[in-house]
Ligand SMILES: Nc1nc2c(ncn2[C@@H]2O[C@H](COP(=O)(O)OP(=O)(O)O)[C@@H](O)[C@H]2O)c(=O)[nH]1
């Protein structure tokens with residue numbers, strides 16, 4: 410499963426951020442996973458537990474926020490939930506001239522650090 | 537109010553960055569990559585062999601890479617077409633990544649190659665998340681796999697620039713419901729073109745090549761709805777959050793290769809910023825003289841490469 414690759418990328422990026430900010434340990438990592446991102450939350454969780462060993466993320470929680478897939482019709486301006494299984498056909502007019510608004514997210518949104526002020530920016534205050 | 541440090545990093549930013557770079561570099565060389573995705577056994581190798589043979593007859597400069605978990609059989613088959621073929625052994629990894637493809641192409645891809653076909657690892661889930669730097673992504677499925685496959689694998693079919701149905705010669709026997717299938721494709725990828733092919737009977741052979749050539753000559757591939765960049769969501773914005781762009785990992789090189797899929801022995805480059813590749817993919821060339829340098833380091837099945845030329 411590619412969730413291991415995703416988890417390794419996640420751990421790498423947070424470890425880099427830790428180094429850049431002079432942090433020693435992360436308590437939690439928040440990620441957004443879109444419904445259409447092709448990543449399974451449970452599998453990512455499992456992979457994360459392995460990937461975090463021996464890194465500044467050891468013992469950190471993974472907080473997954475699932476982002477629903479939504480689309481907007483360019484013809485009738487209607488917005489709709491893409492649903493599962495996905496259907497990108499406009500619920501209002503039946504057209505397919507649509508754009509995806511959300512659902513492909515696969516990103517880290519926040520990290521909770523163990524040391525220092527919870528949200529000190531890299532620019533200034535060090536913990 | 538969030539008591540956290542906002543980051544906003546795209547998780548696959550590194551791969552996406554490598555893919556974008558590779559796409560641009562190849563474009564500068566006049567080369568287009570075609571990424572073929574399907575379940576194992578859908579008929580990728582069979583169709584590709586036919587397309588490569590057709591390309592050779594037309595005098596087109598094409599090459600092919602085929603990825604497999606462990607065997608070299610596909611490269612042996614593809615090399616019969618007479619075009620340069622290289623086997624990539626992923627050693628268990630379920631997908632290719634852009635940095636691996638780059639490593640495989642470096643020093644191997646003959647100058648002047650217009651099209652590089654990449655047969656991805658047989659799997660409709662994992663490879664769908666990894667941009668390889670292709671200009672044309674093709675999702676294939678055979679008529680025996682069920683009309684609802686596009687709904688079950690929406691990222692694979694939803695992100696494809698072209699959909700190819702294979703083994704059309706078996707459609708009647710499989711009672712393949714073409715209308716239902718097309719409707720399902722339309723639900724996940726409205727407007728995408730669908731080709732019907734049979735490598736066995738020759739039906740539709742050459743059409744995939746035509747589409748790829750068109751892209752190489754400047755035609756814009758179909759743009760899937762799912763490929764839209766989602767609008768930025770910020771679950772948590774506070775004034776102290778760092779402004780990191782999506783796609784940038786603190787200014788470090790995004791091109792580190794990783795030996796993914798082997799949690800026990802991956803040695804990460806944790807940010808020194810130099811480019812390296814310790815991907816566990818092994819490459820081996822076919823259809824050309826073998827280069828001892830390209831010989832992979834792990835034990836492998838016996839294969840008389842010389843016979844392939
Ligand atoms: N009837 C029929 N069988 C096919 C066709 N294409 C491939 N096959 C068979 O399907 C099996 C898997 O094909 P292969 O090309 O190895 O699939 P891959 O795993 O996607 O590369 C082989 O036994 C092929 O002979 C076709 O067009 N018609």
Ligand SMILES: [Mg+2]
Pocket residue numbers: 580581582610655
């Ligand atoms: Mg194959």
Ligand SMILES: [Zn+2]
Pocket residue numbers: 482483484485486487499500501502503504
């Ligand atoms: Zn509408």
